[in-house]
Amino acid sequence: MENRTARLTLLIDPKKKAVFEQLCSQQDVTPSQMVRKFIRDFIEQELGDTWQEQVFGKDDPLG
Secondary structure, rough: OOOOOEEEEEOHHHHHHHHHHEEEEEEEOOHHHHHHHHHHHHHHHHHOOOOHHHHHOOOOOEE
């Protein structure tokens, strides 16, 4: 499991935030879980399937 020690603060339109929260709820995930998924998917899209080795290193048990 990844360390979740860093905080990402972003500004979003309140109406979009409400819709996002509602859609997340319908999928039984929290907004934070969905944002983490978006970030992982984006990193994999940009760096490829071996992104975990690039980000965490080969010897990192979390990677």
